[in-house]
Amino acid sequence: MIEIKEIRKSFGRLEVLKGFDFSLSEGKITAVLGPNGSGKTTLIKSILGLVIPSGGEIFFDGKPIYKDWEYRRRIGYLPQIAKFPENLKVKELFKLIEDIRGEKGNSEPLIERFSLDSFLNKKLRQLSGGTRQKVNIVLTFMFECPVYILDEPTTGLDPIALIRFKDLILERKEQGITFLVTTHIMNLVEELADELMFLLEGQVYFRGTHSEMKEAQQEENLERAIAKILEKEYAENS
Amino acid sequence: MLKILKYSFFDLIRSRWSIIYFLFYFITGMVLLYLSHDVSKAIVSLMNITFILTPLIGTIFGVMNFYNSREFIELLLAQPVPRKRIFLGMFLGISISLSLSLLLGMSLPFIIYGLFLSGQVMSLLILITSGVFLTFIFTALAFYIALVNENRLKGFGMAILVWLFMAFIYDGIFLLSLFLLQEYPIEKFAIAMSLFNPIDLSRILIMLKLDISALMGYTGAVFSKFFGNNSGMLISFLALTIWTVVPVLLILKKSFKKDF
């Protein structure tokens, strides 16, 4: 599905991704973890073609993505900060994206699920952060894709919306959909993720399941396991 | 691309700025015509305004629109749409909507006043055409500058500087170099200098159409001969076209490399 070979990316002098391989396990939820600046978002954006890697290659279904764009039809992307043209109404935004993709999305069940009915005729700039994130989710999931990439998907969601969102992901996973998720919320990782990938300073520090992670760090709790990695790192650096 | 163009176009055309821009030209044109009662005078006065304002508005809208649409751009980039369609679509959307304001705002007063009786249709046509060219050129330049500069303030400053250079400083350098080189035959040099600035080029094209060429005396006859005949006209419009195409190509080239 998604294959990455020797990926590198520098912004000026700063080397964000230092050349690693990675392939996404099909039908599973993979969580990308790591401290701020470890390269999570850069990795995701590279896959989506938003960031052009300085080296290495990315394949989608065996084909390199460089200068390709059709493959994005098969990736649903939920960006970290929902950025929209502020003057549009929610309804118009859905319509616009449908128009641009040239396909009809299935938004009604999602609108219902996240109780967005009353917001459809509001302009995006009038919405609260949480509501924007719901709009963002609907916009992503209204098109059916074999892969979804979610960047900090739960930001700003209230508890009810959060539960409904998790249900949504699990439902889709049942259908054999693949997920790549970044998050800082360890609960979410423990609840949802099948696999972990821990990025540190532009390298894959760890790849495996929860239990493998805990085992490796000799910790009972995932959060602590991660904290331990980071502490080690700090100690080495100082 | 057409979808993005359409969106970008309607987004701008519905905004009050397009209407203000249209009204500005409309009212100015009306006032000039009904005060002077002289179509050719009105065209000259309108020309003075157009060649400062059109590039400035193109510049401002190009930069502002790009920075204000960053969210939209990022949303689009994650969609199955090639990059060049996004940027070309947005650029054309702005340019066309600005050009439409210009076209209507400028031609309506003359149509109401009765342009077709005056025999100055050609001059107005050249004025509008070069106004449209300048809109495209300066929007493209501004768009490119915004694309290169992440920092809004820096991008905005740079775009304004480019406008100021073309609209003002360039002519100062032009005059100075004519002064320094006056011992040599400089007509050809002057023609070349004017081809390198789209604002100068547009201005000269209209002046020659308005028969101000005779003011230019013996030296002017050389300019007149160059710009006045069909091949000169063709070269001038070719130069304007190159001025439009090059920044667009730069935009496309940059858009392939840029990270978002």
Next chain:
Amino acid sequence: MAIENAQPFDTIVVSPGRYVEYDIQIDKPLYIIGIDHPVIDGDHKSEIVTIMSDSVLFKGFQVQNVGLSYIKDWAGIKIDNRDYCIIEDNILLDTYFGIYLKKSDHIVIRNNYLKSVAKNEVNSGNGIHLWYCEDILIEKNQITGHRDGIYFEFVEKSRIIENISEGNLRYGLHFMFSNHDDYIGNTFKNNGTGVAVMYSEFILMKNNNFVDNWGTANYGLLFKEIYDGELSGNKFQNNTTAIFADGSNRIKIINNEFRSNGWAMNIFGNCMDNEIAYNNFISNTFDLTTNSSRNRNDYHDNYWDQYAGYDLDKDGIGDVPYRPVRLFSYLIGKIPEAIILLRSFFIDMINMAEKVAPVLTPQSLLDERPRMKLNIYD
């Protein structure tokens, strides 16, 4: 023809028709009158009518097709060294020279229509050509398509009244070494240059129209080395340069209107003691230019439409002087190629700066009494 048989002071009446004839010599005082413009066709062979006697009236003919000679000045009608003749109501078509007066005095040339098709200055003659003449009246003629419409060389005390000189290659009216002449109420339209006054004194130029003398080297009125003239009540419209003055002194330029010209006036630095007053300057690209940084002429009480001063004491005269020379017109004088920058933003700006603080343009060239409103003439 009848001339041979006629007695002096007979009247010969010629009936309508077409007569192919040339070298007709009128050698006695006769009244020769054509009815319905009988055509005398010279068939491009030679001169057509030569008047070799005093007191001849030649009236009502159509004289056409004079021969072309580079040695002799063949004309449609020539008066050679004779006085007191009247040439009236004739039509002259395709004559090399139209009416040619040589050392003749007290002649009237009235109400003739002269048309030729001059293509270049070398192969063409003048419409009405005068050489060493005195007391001539040239009135209500219409002259077109010649080299010069009317040409004066060593002509004294003559009057040119209400003629129309249009579409002539070089000058509509041309004075050389001629003094004490008047031209009043004429129209000079679409000539190379409307009127050229050269090396002449005491010329009165009044109530004429100078229109559409437009082109790279064209002027409405050209002065070259002239003294003590008066130019008043004239209208200059759509000329590339309305008045061009080189070495001209003591001329009164008053009560004229300059409208929509490229340059209203180009006064060279070698012009002195001219008075430019009570004129109206309206919609000219440039009002005034000069090639000198000194001013020796007097400008006052003109109306300049580009004057932006104020009149606090409401006496109709602006409280701040007006500087009619723009920096740009001065620059063009130095670098003609700079005209390519005409109407650019940069030029507008430096003009404005120069207006506020003059550096290059003549300091002393100003109108101390600029009028707030148009000067009104009767």
